Amino acid sequence: MSKSIEAESRPNWWAMRPWRQIQTNLREIDMMDINAEQFVADLQEFKATSVLLNAAGIIASYPTKLPFQFQSPFLQGDSLQDIIEACHKADIVVTARTDFSKVRRPVYEQHPEWAYKSVQGNIVDYNGDVHVCLNSDYQQDYAIEIIRELLTTHDFDGIFFNMGGYQVKDYSYNYHGICQCDNCQRKFKAMFDLPLPIKEDMKDPVFRKYKVFKNITLQEHSKRIYDAITSINPNLLISNNLNQRSVYRQESNTAIARSLPHWQYDASDNTKFVLGSYKPMISLNTTVDFIDYQYRHVAVSPHQQELRLYQNLTNGGGLDYYLIGRLDNHEDKSGYERIKKAFHYHAEHQDEYKDITSRSTIALLRGPDGSTSEYQGWFRFLAENHYMFDAIMVPVAAEVPWDKFKAVIVPDYQAISDELARKLDAFAEEGGIVISVSRGGFSDDTYERRSSPALKCLGIERVNEIVEDMTSSCFKLTDKTGFSRFPVTDLAYIDGSYIYADYEDKVEKHLSLIPPHMFGPPERCYYTLVTDHPGFTVNPYGKGKGIFIPWRPGSLFHRQGHTNTIDLIADLLEHTAGLKRIEGNLSPMVEAALFAKEDGSSELLHLVNGSGHFGVTFYAPVPMYNLEVTIPYDKEQKPQSVKSLVTGKDYEFSADSGSLSVKVPSLELFEAIKIS
Template sequence: MIHGQDSESAWWTTHPWRLIQTNLREIDMADIDADEYVRQLIGFDATIAMINVGGIIASYPTDLDDHFQSPYLGGDSLERIIDACHAAGIRVIARTDFSKIRRPVYDRHPDWAFRTAAGDIVDYNGDVHACLNGGYQQVYAKLIIQEIVTKLAIDGIFFNMGGFVGRDYSYVDYGACHCDACAKRFRDEYGHEIPPADAAPSAVTRAFDRARRKWGSEHRRSVHDLIKGLRRDVAVDGYDFQRQESNTEIDRPLPRWQYDASSNTRWVRTSMPETISSNTSVDFIGFFYRHVAVSPAQQELRLWQNLANGGGIDYYLIGRLDNHRDRSGFDRIRTVFQFHRENQEIYRGLVADADVLLVRSSHHPTGEERGWIRFLTEGHFAFAEALVDALADDADPPLATVDLSRYRCVVLPDLRAIPDGVAVRIDRFVADGGVLIATGLSGTEDADREPRARPLPESLGVERIESVRTDMRSAMFEVRPAAALDADGGDYPSLTDTDLLFFGDTYVYAHYSAGGVGALRLIPPHPYGPPERCYYAQITDRPGYVVTRRGAGRSIYLPWLPGALFHREGYVNTSRFIYDLLTSVAGVDAIATNAPPMVEITVQRPLARDPDGSAESCVVSLTNASGHFASTVYDAVELRDIRVTVAFDGAPTRAVSLRTGRAVRFDSGDGRVTLHLDTVGIAEVVRIVSKRATTGAVAGNAAERT
């Protein structure tokens, strides 16, 4: 019987998630020793291994002629490695990659290849890019998957570079595939020829983008169904777990995205609550330097961010643990993995508090989205992130419809494409008393990314966009006097010593609904040199934001891009204004703390409470990114005398640092607990419990060490 068949289906729902991906080079199989491989994993407290199995190269003896057989299978067999992992309680996820085929396979099946607009193939070091619509991915890859799933006792499967891959490992972009299969399918299903790469945006280019998204999602679904039809106990990437990467790359535009692990984890937890978030810390600097690691503190920070936001932990290195030549990250990885092993029962089933929901366009956050993630994190607002598609009533599983009533405020950061049904749900949220914040061109496109005459949701209060200017450099907003324009008497307590706000290059000239109240006043672009001429002579009535009341709620629309500006330029002139907007105008309370902006604070609570309701617990995480300095991640600066106040029902009896096992001083009253932390290093995690929970085995684990 294959391991885990039926009796243990859905093992991933209870198995502690500490994954190590050894991304094996073909030569690593030449002398691999199964016992040593497992011994290394145990040394890290890993509970799951991800191992290269098939696709471009078969790492096991395959019966399929076009599954390129590795010539390096001189060490222990994959079968033996999997058995050794299982004997140690370690699950095995098969890494597959169907984005490329070896050159000899291509020479037998030229119709399987990706084709550029000129009809050329992409041959990268002897690996030829394969098209999603070609016979390889549509038919043959499924035979390979079937062989892997039925022949090997794997517990899960991961697909590297799924979908359409138009770039090679040197970041050369080949555009969309123009193979015969793509051309025929687009013609058959949409009635058009594939548009040239340089075609101006049109109904046809949008249809082609839409077609590719649909084909990708249909393909993922068909592969999922195939696997589940063979073995229900195999965890499938994108469904049962969602793999993402915190990675870096040479020449990637700065600034570094310091919240990648937090944010990657957060959107999965909210958009796909039944799916494990497996965001990995990529050991290496980038594709060009696979063998050299990023800063140790950077790897550790990512893992703490994962845990603080409810994710599993995951580490990815090239080659094997026993032959890896840059071991600088190992101790940090072990530290967090060991911490999780000691506290894994506490982390089971936690959900993070959130007053604000940030709605995102895709898995990859835009600059505007990143800026808002920074505002919310650094202002210590409790927030969640969700993909816009998870706001639909009929969200496509594994996406699950997000319950908007859980939030006080929804933020649309220049979220252009909003499906009609989602707009209706947001309107209902506002009518019921919610606060909507939107920026830029939010809602100006429908689900198919076709432009709308009137942006939606209606509660946005924007009747139509008159024009968008991107040449606003030197323009500003006048913050005061505000009385005539300011909505709700909102004040800007953080801007008492300035009258001016800068806002970057983009301003949306909009026509607003009746009843919208504008605030701030636009100072148009004006001379900035020579100094004798550096002054403005005009202040307009164009607003910096507009508040529109709808039902019991309201919207706050900003016709500019504060997030993109802050992400790129990072001045507190911007972030202080947004904090004031959130607290004074939107009415969202930040977590009360004296911690600096560099400390991310999350509060997680068990989804299921004790049945009699008498026991309460929560986990407060302080993740300290103060070591992020210019482009370097150093060890965090140790902070002293930090206070954090969190909501807590019932009478707290104990607060324990899960890092040290020591008791933490606290005050309580009025449904709140204030923690007094003597020191905070890179991560502090405190569990607060009321009486009943302290007697449980879970709290005892930490208490024993006091």
């Protein structure tokens, strides 16, 4: 085998490289006439530094000697090793894409015990590919044999695992339920002495234990794979493995049946939570070229793809593009021009993106067990009011330093550990602000309901009742102090759930709940009762405070998007919490983020114009002119230079009283301003 670029000799080599990756998701037929030199030349047109390509698992894209790995019958073109060697000559690293979630039908027939089993005892056979279970000997042991063969016969620099974990849907999104195979039954009984649950229901205590079971077995499997790979090559990059903080790769994609609206901050969100939670891990969030599984040959809007790439850069990540087939034979190249533009920009300025860290002052908690809509609503509250924030995954939040944060937001994240609850209380006691929404911390990390809320800093004495349907309710702004965005509006509307609670005497109550009242016919559309139940509370706690919001404004805003909701939260953040944001005349449609070089030599201000997101379509953004942006700037000396990396022009600026104002003549899609 040829020597790889760096992986065999340099530990953590991935941290030293700029990341511009392309995934060519090679089909079987692409190997019939693949040409290594052409393959590399196509990558070089994009200035790619990394490529991810199909190698092993469901189908081996190389001659395999293993009896239970199905070898592709189309290996007539250049070999995988030829492609790897050509890439290495061009200083392009190569990651092997593997998929151990399925086996071909002939393999299943020899090992039926490897298969996933539904509640009805059925397997999932999708086009001759049979789903296999994570707990089967195939994924636990035989996959490691395949990995060993692959890595000892090919000089890959990294490895990526597609569709890992517990798969319960097929490519048509048919749901097949919790796996009931003998392996799962045996392991679950050994862990909890219980039979497997047959449906996903958080009200079922057995299902709650099953979620714990999945977490434990996934962590064990991840460690097992990590140990196996590092025993073969200790310097091989293992994507998404938290035992090795190398590269975390995920997707911004679309799906025909997915509920709308599109999550317009998808790439920003994915990048933020990786860098906020797993540093020094590199975030690679790929823009998926195609519309959905069923339409892999037709691309989404080029403007949507370009927006995703610049959102990655804006929030400190690398660039990644994913298409079906090869670059040369792809049948919809409409995205190529704009993708190349972003890749070329990064190639020209890649040194500016090394060793940077966000200057965020707010942490927004995120995780697999939270309310997605509540989280996304709060993401929008912060982004569209230009607050600097990081997203942090709940499972590691207790381990991440919070020194730079002024506030931590818990957006209806119910299942948090005692350790994290103590850290949140300590954060408030030491002078921070904790904003907890709805049922945040009402359950422990094994999904069991607590007898009382975990967060002492909120000042909740007891929860009396949770009403799930508050249709037609409002909050009355009886005192408008601190609500500058409501000069002629006296009400804020509420929908969804509300928590009736008793509070400690020192807790300040704000807003007054108008409970559900008549809304038809118009002649009887009025309320007669204004209660003392609050829209939010503030509890002084040590040197800081806890703010409790007993309803779900994020879910409401994510679903409906009315300014009545975002204005209320904007006033809460600005006046009640006293948080500082990026100021100026930026539109809410402009995302802003501020990063600093770790050596303090410069700062990087990014602006992304999201105005092209119109309804469910992504068009070119509407250019904006004569912008002024004011950021915190605490250095004693004024900067020597404020320069656009996009236009190459120096921008007019002024600095005083701990802030820096920059005049930006125009903004199309993306701006990057270096302050040094």
